[in-house]
Amino acid sequence: MTALILALVAGAVVGLTLGALGGGGSVLAVPVLVYLLGFSPAEATTASLFIVTATSLTALFAHAREGRVRWKAGAAFAAAGIVPAALAGAFAAHLPQAVLTLAFAVVAGLAAARMLRPARSSAASPSTSSASAPSSEASGERRPRTVRAAGAGAGLGALTGLLGVGGGFLAVPALVAVLSFEMQAAVGTSLLVISVNSVASLATRTAAATTLDWAVVAPFTAAAILGAWDGKRLAKKISGPRLQQIFAVLLLAVAAFMLVDALTGLW
Template sequence: MSALVLALAAGAVVGLALGALGGGGGVLAVPALIYLLGVEPAAAATASLIIVVVTSAAGLLAHARDGGVRWGTGALLAAAGLIPAALGGAVAGSLPPALLTGAFGIVAGAAAVAVLRAGDPAEPGPVRGGPAVTAGAGAGLGAVTGVLGVGGGFLAVPTLLKAVGLPMRTAVGTALLVVTLNSLAALTTRAGAAAGLDWAVVAPFTGAAILGAWDGKRLAGRVRSATLRRIFAYLLLGVAALMVLDGAL
């Protein structure tokens, strides 16, 4: 199978996850780039950030048109995590790769359990705990995101469900705002690395991901919130199992 076909197929899956579930794009994009398309891990991380920034922004606009984004909550969640993310990134450089991989899997598994146990408050629903809780959750999210090196959507969704108390569909739209801002901030520190990317792979991957995100948004509007939560949680559990296994080998 040609690299172009693989890039288009992988991009469609990544976009579908981001558009429908508000996260999982970086978690899926990095291994797809490495194992399917033969991209070096460092370049895959940079390429993933580009793909996730553009795709999340496209998905965010689609959700925003339907009023499915809590702008203040998402901005506060992202802003509170900027400094912890930077500190987490500095710490990550001194940790063994196997430890980071195992930690990634454990956190993804814990997030999956949180999603499965989360209720679905009725729209519009009050923000639970107020700005202090949101900022605290954002700081913790930023720290974990910095250490693990992902956009953070797979953690932002359960955070918005459990700590903030948003309904699933609003959590998805708001998580896309957090992912866009977090990934853009991380990408600015890797600007020089973008010049060496294989754009024959990155461009079609990104284009397919954007189309997938729009399809994911339509899917989210047709599927019950409880079903979306289960899909997202099972996706996280699968990633968690693979990452823990990889870290143990």
């Protein structure tokens, strides 16, 4: 009963995070599954991918209905990362877990720091950014943006395969910083990237999936899906710069936790 309650509460938090911020779900799910629900790291990674895949697809549908998904750039971003994710995933199997955790912490911290810079600039000159966005979107810059999306997506796919997460906590800052997406569009589009990356990663872990405790994973997933709808409504009420700050703080907290865990594991 305790495990079921923990699964429901944790699932709701993961879904709320994915729906509102477009990422961070697997970053939160893996530690909960390992430290609170007793999963092994391999089982937690596989279970997290299943949970995040189902939740991301639900949140993606909700954001798409609001017109917050840029399908062309998002598809190029996601497709470019599939092969690098597979190659990096194979390489990661030969690395110590503590090294991967340390790399995870460093990348999350850097992503958070980069997210804070666009948040300050957009807050400082909101009229300029809002005025330039439509003209940029209507101009002939769509092809260069698609090329940049593919390049960034390949790098993100490699990191996703290496770290074994959905990648939303990296996709959102990349879409904001590299492609100059406003936060709401970055959140919605990142869900497309997460869904593709998670499905691709999950397809290589079908053998491990049979060992999962579905009595825990199923309610966890159901609660996450319901939480994603509430997260979408929350994203609609909070401004873009505020969402960026929340997301950056979340990444910094996760980075600190994983850094301590990595250093502890290097015995």
